[in-house]
Amino acid sequence: MKSVLRLFEKARPVFQKGGRLAVLKPIYEALENFLFAPSTATTTAPHVRDPLDLKRFMSMVILALIPCIVAAFYFFGLRLAAMIAVSYMAGGTVEVLFAVIRKEDINEGFLVTGMLFPLIMPPTVPLWMVAVGVAFGVFVGKELFGGTGRNLFNPALVGRCFLALAYPETMSAGWLEPSSELVGRFFKYVDASSVDAISSATPLALAKQGEMCSLSHLLLGSVPGSAGETSAIAIILGGVFLLVTRVANWRTVVGILGSFTFLAGILHHAQSARFGPASWHVFAGGLLFGAFFMATDPVTSPTSNAGKWLYGAIIGSTTVLIRNFTGYVEGVTFAILLGNIVAPVLDEMVFTVRFWRLKSEE
Amino acid sequence: MRFRGGYDILLQGRPEGLVRPMPEPATLYLPLRSPRFTFTEICVRHGQDVKAGDPLARDRRNHGVPLLAPRSGRVNLESAENHTVLEQAVKLQQPSDPARKQMSHIERESGAAVMRQRQLLALGAWQFFYDAHTGALPDPTGSPQAIIVCTLGLEPFVTRGDVQLRSRLLNFTRGLEHLQSLLEYQPIFLAIPDIRSDFADIIRNRIRGYASVKILAVPLTYPYDNFRILARRLGLKRSNGPVWALRTEGILAVDRALTLTKPCLVRIVSIGGAGVVPATHIKVMPGYPLKMIKEKYVFEPVARIINGGILTGETLGEQTLGLDAECRGLTVLPEQEGREFLGFTRPGWGRSAYAPCFLSSLRQRFRERFSTGMRGEGRPCISCNYCEDVCPAGIAPHLIHKYLYRGLIDGAERARVDLCVECGLCSFVCPSKIDLRRQFFEVKQLIHDEKQAICEEKARLEAVREAGK
Ligand code: SF4
Ligand code: SF4
Numbered sequence: 001m002k003s004v005l006r007l008f009e010k011a012r013p014v015f016q017k018g019g020r021l022a023v024l025k026p027i028y029e030a031l032e033n034f035l036f037a038p039s040t041a042t043t044t045a046p047h048v049r050d051p052l053d054l055k056r057f058m059s060m061v062i063l064a065l066i067p068c069i070v071a072a073f074y075f076f077g078l079r080l081a082a083m084i085a086v087s088y089m090a091g092g093t094v095e096v097l098f099a100v101i102r103k104e105d106i107n108e109g110f111l112v113t114g115m116l117f118p119l120i121m122p123p124t125v126p127l128w129m130v131a132v133g134v135a136f137g138v139f140v141g142k143e144l145f146g147g148t149g150r151n152l153f154n155p156a157l158v159g160r161c162f163l164a165l166a167y168p169e170t171m172s173a174g175w176l177e178p179s180s181e182l183v184g185r186f187f188k189y190v191d192a193s194s195v196d197a198i199s200s201a202t203p204l205a206l207a208k209q210g211e212m213c214s215l216s217h218l219l220l221g222s223v224p225g226s227a228g229e230t231s232a233i234a235i236i237l238g239g240v241f242l243l244v245t246r247v248a249n250w251r252t253v254v255g256i257l258g259s260f261t262f263l264a265g266i267l268h269h270a271q272s273a274r275f276g277p278a279s280w281h282v283f284a285g286g287l288l289f290g291a292f293f294m295a296t297d298p299v300t301s302p303t304s305n306a307g308k309w310l311y312g313a314i315i316g317s318t319t320v321l322i323r324n325f326t327g328y329v330e331g332v333t334f335a336i337l338l339g340n341i342v343a344p345v346l347d348e349m350v351f352t353v354r355f356w357r358l359k360s361e362e
Numbered sequence: 363m364r365f366r367g368g369y370d371i372l373l374q375g376r377p378e379g380l381v382r383p384m385p386e387p388a389t390l391y392l393p394l395r396s397p398r399f400t401f402t403e404i405c406v407r408h409g410q411d412v413k414a415g416d417p418l419a420r421d422r423r424n425h426g427v428p429l430l431a432p433r434s435g436r437v438n439l440e441s442a443e444n445h446t447v448l449e450q451a452v453k454l455q456q457p458s459d460p461a462r463k464q465m466s467h468i469e470r471e472s473g474a475a476v477m478r479q480r481q482l483l484a485l486g487a488w489q490f491f492y493d494a495h496t497g498a499l500p501d502p503t504g505s506p507q508a509i510i511v512c513t514l515g516l517e518p519f520v521t522r523g524d525v526q527l528r529s530r531l532l533n534f535t536r537g538l539e540h541l542q543s544l545l546e547y548q549p550i551f552l553a554i555p556d557i558r559s560d561f562a563d564i565i566r567n568r569i570r571g572y573a574s575v576k577i578l579a580v581p582l583t584y585p586y587d588n589f590r591i592l593a594r595r596l597g598l599k600r601s602n603g604p605v606w607a608l609r610t611e612g613i614l615a616v617d618r619a620l621t622l623t624k625p626c627l628v629r630i631v632s633i634g635g636a637g638v639v640p641a642t643h644i645k646v647m648p649g650y651p652l653k654m655i656k657e658k659y660v661f662e663p664v665a666r667i668i669n670g671g672i673l674t675g676e677t678l679g680e681q682t683l684g685l686d687a688e689c690r691g692l693t694v695l696p697e698q699e700g701r702e703f704l705g706f707t708r709p710g711w712g713r714s715a716y717a718p719c720f721l722s723s724l725r726q727r728f729r730e731r732f733s734t735g736m737r738g739e740g741r742p743c744i745s746c747n748y749c750e751d752v753c754p755a756g757i758a759p760h761l762i763h764k765y766l767y768r769g770l771i772d773g774a775e776r777a778r779v780d781l782c783v784e785c786g787l788c789s790f791v792c793p794s795k796i797d798l799r800r801q802f803f804e805v806k807q808l809i810h811d812e813k814q815a816i817c818e819e820k821a822r823l824e825a826v827r828e829a830g831k
Contacts, residue, residue: 005701033739034704035703036703037701037706037735037737038701038739039698039701040735042734042736044799045668045674045675045786046789047666047668047672047673047675047677047695047734048371048673049736049737049789049790049792049795050716050717050737051710051714051720052717052719052737052738052793053737053738053795054738054744056706056719056720056738057717057719057746057793060719148742149742149743149744149794244718245718245723246717246748247719247746249747298747299745301745303745303750303758303761304747304750305747305750351758351761351777354758355776355777358757361756361781362495362590362593362600362781
């Protein structure tokens, strides 16, 4: 390792100001700091810092996604690998480009977006669409706002929303039937051309027509749906890990799932023929994935704890409304994007009250 | 209001409960600056012989608080910059008694309390008084709405109150009584860790009859020993007049000054941190040469010596030669060493972190050997809210940071940056490694200066108008 470090040391002048490749400094630095923890020291008090940094923070999300990724491979096959690779390449290009233009560091946040995006895509979606979607998401959803930390919307969801509006047929018509073999599709590459594997509808679409698939299928994930969103067990496993490590805030998740269950329960109680039971709806579609991995994105959710409760409640109830009263079978994407819009307002409200109360304190 | 936020950093090198003696130094180096004071007015000549307890210099801006000679010796004003050096220092049996000399000057009608406060000032005990809200030195002729006495030292690693109190309980209670005599009816709040402990019982028994000492239990979480936080916890509003605050060493100094009319010359100072063997307490006097302490306790070849605790202390540079008059402890930190390969993928069995993102969270709580490393790169704020969770002041550091990032100082003001007590916890936990504390410190300074300038401008205009009439 010493020799690699020395290599970096030697190459540094080339990338410094005035060097031949000074433009590529962000790339050089990202690579260097990716391999070797930076050597900067504190200058003022506090003289020590917590060991957690953003790299670790973001890699926690990737770790939490592993169960979902494994489930996605199992049910939908090796094509996912290609989707992930394309997503990273396309999104990474945009990210690096902007880092170079802005002369800023390359930000770790993109590692998460690049992984989340393919998981919320239908498994048969053409690869070029993955590339377009993620590039659009990163560009419009993040870079236009000033990069990680300043974005208003979750980039992955912006990308998906864009594709859903631009290519509605591809995005909602052909769903891949999950593998029914014991070994799954770990070693199989299935795409849209293998016609026999294409089913027409997700459980939520079927439910609209009064056909409910069994809960055990939803829990396991052996239903058609977006690549990483089908297996409730895998999502909960990773999601709970995120909550325990405090990378995701539990208030958001509880807010969403609580309000969703509550409202869906009321609807079911009122008209059980028309609306499915809440315990079924919670596990269907992208709700769990959205609640654990999308809505909890710290940047785009409200920062204050009270704001997180409200935010969760808004997302949960909006999802119920969209699912049950509109033509859309799935509502999580829009609900979370709506939540993203109101997040700053919620924070504003919470802080106004807080500062008003602080006034009387000192 | 209850306590909010707070967090305990588990850092290796907590000072043990012993007090170790140090050899008598032959030369003392008294820095002319300490965190609160700048002793600009030198009261001695070069080459003059002084006795222990004589004032060497004063700080005019702080009510003339004196810098007392801790030992007898010969003054050397030329050998070190920004220091008063005391050569051939010896410990005399009979320290001089500056108080008595001064007493005659003080008019009798100024009242018993003010006279005692003057005596405290002359004997070097007044410097242990703080204004709880501002942290400044209170006016020795004033009178407070309440006094807070805090026996805790929670920041890693400042002097522990329990160590200072050991075998000095009598002095402590006597000091409290003296404190009482400075007041008319105002209460004294005594902040201690546990109201059911033996210590609390003793205090309660001893001060029975002095009804206005109220005991407050303070959880052992940093920074609940902060005077401003305590004042807020007790609901002592700034608008109702000043709140004075003291720590254990202050009460002991008061006792010494008012019972024995003797200046307070030696003190117990902690030396802790990851670079110290053994981490302990030492009995020293202001001006004690840092070199001698380093030789004895610091084994780390490259280490940062911090005056005070790890979260708020100042680095002691090469130019500082001796302990200053306000030193509350020394913390030694090894400097950051080598770079970890793929550091962020390490399981982190030995990392003591705020968010349980390392395997170490499966272990029991333990003390990590921290270094001065930043442990990450600076990034934009990701709104993780950790800083708000730990903030004891109940404000939102990330919000203030975002205002400051956009240059909106009045936004920061509206977000109550003035309530920040500069505990440093927000900077510590921030995964984006933002220097929040320093930013707040600077902007507060800026706001303060601006307000001052406006006041001065107003006064000037007023004067012009007066002259015009
Ligand atoms: S330094 Fe100030 S803002 Fe930061 S945690 Fe402490 S009191 Fe809060
Ligand atoms: S801890 Fe740092 S990154 Fe997190 S909200 Fe506070 S300022 Fe932002």
